[in-house]
Amino acid sequence: MTDKNPSIGIVIVNYNGAKYQNAAIKTIKEQTYQNYQIVVVDSASTDDSVELLVEAYGEDVTVLREKENCGFAAGSNIGIRYCLEHGADYILLLNNDVELDSLLLENLVADADENTVVVPKIYFYEPSDRIWAAGGILNWNHCETKHYGIEEKDIGQCDERQYVNFAPACCMLLHRSVFERVGYFDEAFFMYYEDTDLCVRLLENGYQILYEPEARMWHKVSSSSGGQNSKVSVYYIYRNQLYFMKKHSDKARFRGRCYAVLKAMTKAVTAPIRRKNDGVIFTAYLDYLKGKMYRKR
Known part of the structure; x- marks a missing residue:
């Protein structure tokens, strides 16, 4: 009951x-x-x-x-x-x-x-x-x-x-x-x-x-x-997306992973032109590849 x-x-x-x-x-x-x-x-x-x-x-x-x-x-x-x-x-x-x-x-x-x-x-x-x-x-x-x-x-x-x-x-x-x-x-x-x-x-x-x-x-x-487009938000969103895709690689299709990475890199490269904080995506990706998870130090 x-x-x-x-x-x-x-x-x-x-x-x-x-x-x-x-x-x-x-x-x-x-x-x-x-x-x-x-x-x-x-x-x-x-x-x-x-x-x-x-x-x-x-x-x-x-x-x-x-x-x-x-x-x-x-x-x-x-x-x-x-x-x-x-x-x-x-x-x-x-x-x-x-x-x-x-x-x-x-x-x-x-x-x-x-x-x-x-x-x-x-x-x-x-x-x-x-x-x-x-x-x-x-x-x-x-x-x-x-x-x-x-x-x-x-x-x-x-x-x-x-x-x-x-x-x-x-x-x-x-x-x-x-x-x-x-x-x-x-x-x-x-x-x-x-x-x-x-x-x-x-x-x-x-x-x-x-x-x-x-x-x-x-x-x-x-x-x-600091807002959904702050450097802090952008960093954790894109670093953690990589971790999420690896953790659930049985569901995250290869096409989907390629799409996500290409979209992120495009945003990072064009960040200065668009005057956005997306340049921090490069740091996020490097930290993920180095195994730097949890809180950024």
Whole structure:
């Protein structure tokens, strides 16, 4: 029999989130579904985000302080283990640069079970009617992911509940059995592509990923890494794409791997002309070939 009021461990990884983290916590506290605990893993922040968090919410939030920046993958694993050890039935992975609709938890829990991972409709924070992700797809022919509906104004085109083969982990509800059967995030990724890797392993182990459009939230995209086109983001995306393709070489077709590398090299070569940060792709590739994974030192 399915528990109608399961406990949820909400895991948030913080790195210098003083400008937006408390706004995220505020919208969690406003949820209609209240059987949850909030665990913030602080990844050696150098701002006053932890102090502001404790001042505003005190014992309502458990803060686990790390001595160094451990990244999203390892930080999430630390929070997940803590929540499971303290009896959580489900884990909600959540970025700290988001704001939630008050019915988000209620709508996610309504669809979740031991075999179903549930993800919401995610909007850009600004403009707030533009979709960032309505679930997504992993295209093995290109070895890359795409968010459904991205950059589109929401006029109801993504209002159908559907199963997907990929979704970003900035908001994802998973049953505790996932971590017993599938395992945790691969910490070699540090950040970026760790969610893609997890989605592949979920499907390999018989889980389904359900997109639930009635669950809604807004995302201040890539705030902790300086923006989605910052040097930090570009570096980890392209280094980790190589690692991901090798790790799943049984699925990443040769044509797809060639496409991905050619696309990346084209972006890197033309970066000065386009005045983009894609020149860092060269460094990302060299570091991968040297076996430099986890956090860039």
